[in-house]
Amino acid sequence: QQRSALAGLYDATNGNEWDNSTSWLSDAPICEWYGLDCNNDDEVIAISLTMNGLQGSIPSELGFMINLELLDLDFNSLTGSIPSEMGFMINLELLDLDNNLLAGSIPSELGLLSNLERLDLDYNLLAGSIPSEMGLLSNLEQLYLGTNLLTGSIPSELGLLTNLEHLWLYGNLLTASIPSEMGLLSNLERLDLDYNLLAGSI
Template identity: 45%
Template sequence: MGPTATPTPAPTAIPTPEPTLAPAERERAVLVALYEATAGSDWTDSTGWLSDAPVGEWHGVTVDDDGLVTQLSLLENGLTGQIPASLGELYNLRHLDLGQNQLSDELPSTVGNLSGLVRLDLAQNQLSEEVPAELGKLSNLESLNLGNNDLTGTVPPELAELTNLGALLLRNNQFTGDIPQELQG
C-alpha cells in the first residue's frame, strides 16, 4: 500500500469588504438622496444637481477647502417629500436651511448627528410627528427655527442642553403640554 494523501481543504471564501466611499463621495451620495427624496427635478432651481460638476457648484451647496459640505441652503425652492435620514451624514454641515418648502413627515433623528451645526431652519414646511430629542446633542447650535409646521407632542426637554442657542422659534405647530421650564427665560 502506498502512502495516503491528505485531502486538500477547499479554499474558504474571504468576504470582500464593502467599498468605503471617500468623504466627498459619500456626501455627494447624500445630496443625491436628498434630491431624489424631495422631487429635485421639480425644484425651482436645481442648477448643477446630479451633474459631474463639483458639489460646491450645485445650487445652494457650499463646501470647504476639502470639498465637504458646510452649508445647504435650499430656502423656498419647491422641495416636497421627506428629508432622508442620510442627511445626518453631512458631518461638516454648519448651516442647514430648508425653510419655506413643502417637506412633510418627520424630521429624522439623524439630524442630531450634525454636531457642527450652528443654524437649523426648517420653518414653513409640513413637518409632522415629534421633534427628535437628538436635537439636544447639537451643542454648537445658535439658531433653531421649526416654526410653522405640523409638529406634535411635547417640546423635548433635551433642547435645554443647547447652551449656545440664542434663537428658538417653535410657533404655529401642534405641540401639547408646557414648554420645559429650562427653555423659559
C-alpha cells in the first residue's frame, strides 16, 4: 500500500520532471527513495520533497499513509485542493504545504490530526472559512494560514489551542471581530492578523 500511494504521488505531481527523483519507482527499497525516511519496520514516516519541482495535485491515496509523521511539500507548484483523506494521517506531527498554488477550502477533516504540532498552509490560494474543527488540534504549536483568500470570521474554537505559540492569519479577507477566546492562548508568542478586514474592538 505504501508503494502504491507513493506511486500515486509521483504520477499526480509529474514525477519525471522533479528536480530529484532518485530511486523513485525503482526496485530499490522504498526507504532509499529520495526524500523519504523510515522507521525500523521499514514504514515511511517522513516525506520531504520541498523545492523539488512538483506540479499537479496531491492524490487522495496519500492520506492512507497512516504512519507518516512528517509531510513537507512546500515551495512547489501544487494545484487543486487539499484532499479530505489527509484526515486519516493520524500520526502526522508536521504538515507543510506552504508556497504552492493550492485552492479550494481547508478540509475540516484536518481537525482529526490530533498529534499535529505544526500546520503551514501559508502562501496558497485557499478560500472559504477557517474550519472550527481546527480547535480540536490540542497539540498544535504553530498554525500558519497567511496570504490566502480566507473569508469569514476567526473561529472562537481557536481559543482551545492552549499549546499554540505562533498564529499567523495575515493577508486574508477575514471579517468580524477578534474573538475574546483568543485571550485563552496563554502560550502564544507571535500573533499576526495584519492585512485583513477585521472590525470591532480588540
